[in-house]
Amino acid sequence: MSRRLSGPMEEEDTAGRVYDARLAGRVWAYTRPYRGAVALSAGLFPLLAAVDLIQPYLVKVAIDAHILRGDWPGLSRIVALFSVTLAVQYALRYAQIYLATWTGQRVVHDLRAALFAHVQRLPAAFFDRNPVGRVMTRILGDVEAIGEVFTAGIVAILGDLITLAGVVAVMLLLHLRLTLIIFAVLPILIGVAVAIRRPVRRAYRDVRARLAHLNAELQETISGMAVIQLFGREAARAGELRALSGRYRQAQFRRVGLESTLYAVAEAVGAIVVAALLWWGGIEILDGTLTFGVLVAFMQYTQRFYLPIRDASAKFSVMQAATVSAERVFALLDSPPEVGGTAVPVIEAATTRSLTPGTRGTRGTPGTPGASRRRTATLELRDVWFAYPGAGEGGPARDAPTGTATPPWALRGVSLRIEAGERIAVVGGTGAGKTTLARLLTRTYDVQRGAVLVEGVDVREWDLTALRKHVGLVLQDVVLYAGTVAENLALGRDLPRAMVEDVARRVHADSFIRSLAGAYEAPLLERGANLSHGQRQLLSVARALLYNPPVLVLDEATSSVDPETEHLLQDAINQLIAGRTSMVIAHRLSTIQGADRVVVLQHGQLVDEGPHVELLRRDGLYRTLWELQFGPDAPGNGRTAGAAARA
Numbered sequence: 001m002s003r004r005l006s007g008p009m010e011e012e013d014t015a016g017r018v019y020d021a022r023l024a025g026r027v028w029a030y031t032r033p034y035r036g037a038v039a040l041s042a043g044l045f046p047l048l049a050a051v052d053l054i055q056p057y058l059v060k061v062a063i064d065a066h067i068l069r070g071d072w073p074g075l076s077r078i079v080a081l082f083s084v085t086l087a088v089q090y091a092l093r094y095a096q097i098y099l100a101t102w103t104g105q106r107v108v109h110d111l112r113a114a115l116f117a118h119v120q121r122l123p124a125a126f127f128d129r130n131p132v133g134r135v136m137t138r139i140l141g142d143v144e145a146i147g148e149v150f151t152a153g154i155v156a157i158l159g160d161l162i163t164l165a166g167v168v169a170v171m172l173l174l175h176l177r178l179t180l181i182i183f184a185v186l187p188i189l190i191g192v193a194v195a196i197r198r199p200v201r202r203a204y205r206d207v208r209a210r211l212a213h214l215n216a217e218l219q220e221t222i223s224g225m226a227v228i229q230l231f232g233r234e235a236a237r238a239g240e241l242r243a244l245s246g247r248y249r250q251a252q253f254r255r256v257g258l259e260s261t262l263y264a265v266a267e268a269v270g271a272i273v274v275a276a277l278l279w280w281g282g283i284e285i286l287d288g289t290l291t292f293g294v295l296v297a298f299m300q301y302t303q304r305f306y307l308p309i310r311d312a313s314a315k316f317s318v319m320q321a322a323t324v325s326a327e328r329v330f331a332l333l334d335s336p337p338e339v340g341g342t343a344v345p346v347i348e349a350a351t352t353r354s355l356t357p358g359t360r361g362t363r364g365t366p367g368t369p370g371a372s373r374r375r376t377a378t379l380e381l382r383d384v385w386f387a388y389p390g391a392g393e394g395g396p397a398r399d400a401p402t403g404t405a406t407p408p409w410a411l412r413g414v415s416l417r418i419e420a421g422e423r424i425a426v427v428g429g430t431g432a433g434k435t436t437l438a439r440l441l442t443r444t445y446d447v448q449r450g451a452v453l454v455e456g457v458d459v460r461e462w463d464l465t466a467l468r469k470h471v472g473l474v475l476q477d478v479v480l481y482a483g484t485v486a487e488n489l490a491l492g493r494d495l496p497r498a499m500v501e502d503v504a505r506r507v508h509a510d511s512f513i514r515s516l517a518g519a520y521e522a523p524l525l526e527r528g529a530n531l532s533h534g535q536r537q538l539l540s541v542a543r544a545l546l547y548n549p550p551v552l553v554l555d556e557a558t559s560s561v562d563p564e565t566e567h568l569l570q571d572a573i574n575q576l577i578a579g580r581t582s583m584v585i586a587h588r589l590s591t592i593q594g595a596d597r598v599v600v601l602q603h604g605q606l607v608d609e610g611p612h613v614e615l616l617r618r619d620g621l622y623r624t625l626w627e628l629q630f631g632p633d634a635p636g637n638g639r640t641a642g643a644a645a646r647a
Contacts, residue, residue, distance in 0.1 A: 023326040027146060030107045041099035042158065044092050049162045051089045053170055056300035058082050060174075064293035096159075104150030112143045115329065121337035124444045125389040133216030138332050141211065142325035149322045157315055160308035167305045171298065175290065178298050181276050182305060185269045189309055192265045196258050203255040204324050210248040217244055270306040277302060378455060378551060378581040379418040379441060385449035386411040386436060410436045412604045413450075423577060425592035425612075426585045427625060428601035434585045436604075438553045441583070442471050454551065472549030474576075476556035478536040480528030485513055486520040488528075489543050503545050507572035509538040534569065541572045552582045589626055598622060 031038050058078055066075040116139060127135075171179040221228065221237055228237050277298060284290035387409050411433045418424055426434045439445050440452045443459045452459045459467055480488050489500050501520065504510040512535055516522035528536045544552065554573060574594075577584070586592050593612050600608040600615070600622045608620045615622040 023323060023330065026330055027107070027111075027149070027322075027326055030110050031103060033110075034103050034106055037099050037103050041096055041103065044096040044099075045159045045162045048089065048092050048096060048159065049166045051085050051092065052163060052304065053166045053301075054085050055082060055089075056297040056304070057170070058085070059300060060291075060293035060297035062293070063296055064291045068292070100150045104147040107150065108143055108147035111146065111329065112139055115139050115143065115332060118333055118335075118337060122335055123337070124439070126335060129389075133214075133219035134212045135332075136219065137208075137212040137215045138328055141215075142208070142329050145318075145321040145325035146329065148318050157319075160315075163304060164308060167301050171301050171305075174294055174301075175298065177284075178277060178281060181280060182273055182302060185273055188269055189266060192262055196261055200255065200258045201324070203251065203258055204321055206251040207248070207255055208321075208324050208328070210244070210251050214241070214244045214248050217241060266306060266309050270302070270309075273302060273306070274299065378420040378422075379416075379583070380453040380456070381414050381416045381437070381440070381450065382453065383450040384411050384414045384440065384447050384452060385409055386440060386445065386447045388445070410604050411440075411447075414601075414604070414606050415450075416599060416606060416609075418581060418583065420581055421579070422596050423582045423584065423594070424597045424599055425595035426583060426599045426601060427587070427589060427592065427622065429625075431603075432601040433604040434601055435555055437601075438473055438555050438583070438585060441551075441553055442468055442473055469547075470549055471551045471553065472544050472547050474540055474544045474552070474554045478528065478533075478540040480524055480531070480536060480539065482524065482526045484518070484521045484523055485516065485539070488524060488539060489520075489546060491543065491547075493546075495546060500546065504542050506575050507538055507542045507545060508568040509535070509542050509572075512538070537569055538572060541569065541576055545576050550580060552577055552580050553585070554582070555585045556587060600625075 058081060062075055062078040062082075065071065066078060119135060119139070168179070171182070218241065221241065228234060277295070281290055281295040281298065285292060285295060414433070414437075416437075426437060428434055436445075440447060441454065441459070443452075443462070443464060446460065454462065454467065454471060462470075486497070486500055489495075489504070497520070501510060504513055504520075513519055513522070524530060528539070531539070554577070573584075584592055584595060592598060595612065597609060598612055598615055599606060600620070602621055608615060608618070608622055610618075616626060617623075
């Protein structure tokens, strides 16, 4: 089950630097609404640095001016002042950390909201290539890594730089020779940091890539747990996930090992510097050229100098994680969304339809796609050719007459007109292209050749929201969400409860809803797992009727149910499509006899069309499908129909 995933967003090893100014600028743009908090947080750094630098100097004064001279009252004053600086330092640090964290969480919230809004606008082809777990890693883990920049990354580095500058200035004023001892070993630290920069970057990319892959496989495993259990694949699947987890662990070990190198070198260099200071400072104290207080203060300043350098590995890691995560987050944000045209006015303002079956409300105003047009097909496909993105990765098909490479077409030159108010049925074998027609009408995918028109206007010129309010789709695979029955029917709209219950009664869903504990307020599990397949489909039909689109497409809406439920569903569907232009895709031919016209697809081509009885008279694919389902002597077959016609 494990697979190598590819696609635009999945490219994990993109090039870049530890600090990428372009990415930093894009992240920084999300802080604009919070400039006041950012400015106040930055303004606290000099105050923090000043308070921090005062403390070692107070120690020097306490030793040289009071302890060595036995001035206990003076020492008490210095201790009191030192305590005040500690209180101020803690208060300033609390305020700075709070502001930085507050800003970071606000940025995380806004960035995550932008990502989620963008993901909702991505085309279906994107989700064909990208597993859910990987997209979740972007929205959750990668965005959180960017937020860490404000608490432990660039904000902390800014504070460290200010502190380092102050420490260097004070040490130079106190004693030049001791300061030069500290500077003498800096090239070692700089060399180590430069040497491990690229390996750490690669290690962090590897960590994020393997985490995304692990999340994707884990999400797929949990979603398909029923199948895994039924086929006894628990041990095998656990082994695959264990291997992925092992590779993720190894990547983490490599990253930690590299980061620990910088930490260990900084610790070792700091220890060497302390030893050198003690040796040289001790000599100068014995010579009388250095006071004991200055040496103690220098030791404390040295600690403040090397502490941020020692902790640079942690901040380095945060910056690495943020940069790598920002690469992938903005790659996702840069993924081209579905393109909605602006040439067509939005329909919903002009669309008012009655929920009463058989009535035809006003469907727009003249001059808009919603306007009622005589002699104009409500739906039309003009010489449509379509191939799914990536369907030819195994190698292109060959056009027999020319021998040239062609895409694996799902539809080949299909032309079809559906008049306003007409009910057509689409039949054909598996892979004939039936569901593809539905996806093209709602512009889930765009055609490669030809055009798909709704109300005489190319779907590529429609506003997508308006198009999908105009053309409703009821799928075979019903998607229900964790929430109440009423919430799933209304889908976030503020609909009167009386309307919801009336629609549920008309589609025969009210009785089973009221049998649930809580009735319309009964909680549904994820994907409606506590309902039967037929009950979920009844809810789907009710939801479509509440959505109330002028055009309706039903894709295998009565499949996989028992005869009694099929009868209820069929009656519900008849109410749903009454007075609407509709396309019914079905394998069960018994459910489509009431259609005005039947369209027959085979291998992506329209091979026949006409009324049910007329198609049965012909010796074509439809008659073959009918006889395969009901037998050659079943009532209504071609021979019976022909005999009845002759009679």
